[in-house]
Amino acid sequence: MIEFSAVTKRYPGGYEALKSVNLTIADGDLLFITGHSGAGKSTFLKLLPVIERATSGSVIVNGQNVSAMRPAAIPYLRRNIGQIFQDQKLLYDRSVFDNVMLPLSVTGVPFKDGAKRARAALDKVGLLTREKANPIALSGGEQQRLAIARAIVNRPSIIIADEPTSNLDADYAAEIIDLFVAFHQVGVTLVIATHDESAVSRAAARATVRSVQLRSGELVA
């Protein structure tokens, strides 16, 4: 359960990215946040793993007000939220396999157990045969699938994705959406920010989706 109550985010300089947003997301929801770029979608997502903190209002994730969370507790919150970043944030100095291992190795999972889970995640996104490759050698769609594998390797109960289908061909984008629908079917809560209407309609054809729209930082549902 995720609950935004009167959430406002004001950046230094006075720009308000979010204006008194109220929204409740139930466990297992597949929620799309649509809107133009600059509407506040990314800011909305960044409040969940506390990459940014709300200026006012509260963001409750599984009963905790994360916008007031002390820094030492944030890492444990983030381990339960699979994040797919707009710029992917893959590390190009290591292999596909090592990229997926990163969330596990920074939490002290022994290598053997971690390797098993990393390969399972890679298998789920269809990249098992590419584990030794460098991410730079992957196509755009494969890189996005690698980012997804890294996001799910900790088996999070919440996945957030920022523009996961932008810059992808229609075929690749469809693959990504189908993956999200599959996660939704096993009960994961998904919050996906996108301006891609076709992505939303593809998901809607396969599952029950919720969709809300942000306009200049305000929710217009």
Next chain:
Amino acid sequence: MKAWLTLHWMAFLGTVAKLAATPFATLLNVLVIGVALALPAGAYTLLVNLQQAVRNVSSDPEFSAFLALDVKKDEVADLDRRLRALPGVARVEFRSREAALAEFRQHPSMGDVIAALDKNPLPDAFIVRLTDTNAEDLDRLAEKVRGWANVEHVQVDSAWVRRVAAAVGLGRVAVLILAGLLSVALLAVTFNTIRLQILTQREEIAVSKLLGATNGTIRRPFYYFGALLGVLGGGAALGIVYGAFYLLNHSVAQFAALYASDFRLGALPPEDMASILGFAAALGLAGAWLSVSQHLREFEPR
């Protein structure tokens, strides 16, 4: 607990791999630290050697009282009694002029000189040893005996030993000051090295934090890096010191032979070596801590 150990082990392995991946840069860093530490470490080792050499020479609290040449037997007996009655005297040894002359005759280079003399030029002497090593007591008693009749000359044998001991004490302070100054340089070296590391690993650090790494996990490899750099630098310093001693020892042997000594510059006791390594590791760790605290702040959420 297992996860914690795994994290430590991986941080350590990662650090070793990182050091090995850039052998030239590692070597230079280690040498910088090694050279900086070699100065105080070398000076300290020298002091330890000097102290040992001084300890081997008698520094017993004793003085010698040489008597007038025309002193009579009963006057000698009287002096002996008075010396024994002095407070704090442990032992009084009489060395007659005949015994002294016989001893000189034994000495190969002196035999001829003694034979050329028509009478014994050596005086009777008392060697007086005190119970405690207090330097003031020794000086006071020696001064007192100096004023007695029939006593020509009093010599405090351990005076120069005390002078050397004082000089060693002074040297110790100098080494400490030197070590303190160079420690600051060492801190700066590790601080900067770690800063560069953080800069080149910005992306990895940022992504790791986003994926749920705690600050401890992020900092740990840098701590290992600093400590390991310190230990390697300390080892290099010891290597430099012993290399230098090896080269010096030939000359030292020649010099010592002039004083009929077989003195050589030797190794430090293991506990001193361990503390030099430990000190270097602590410095590296401190530099890493400073650097990490300074530079990881930017990754916190706003």
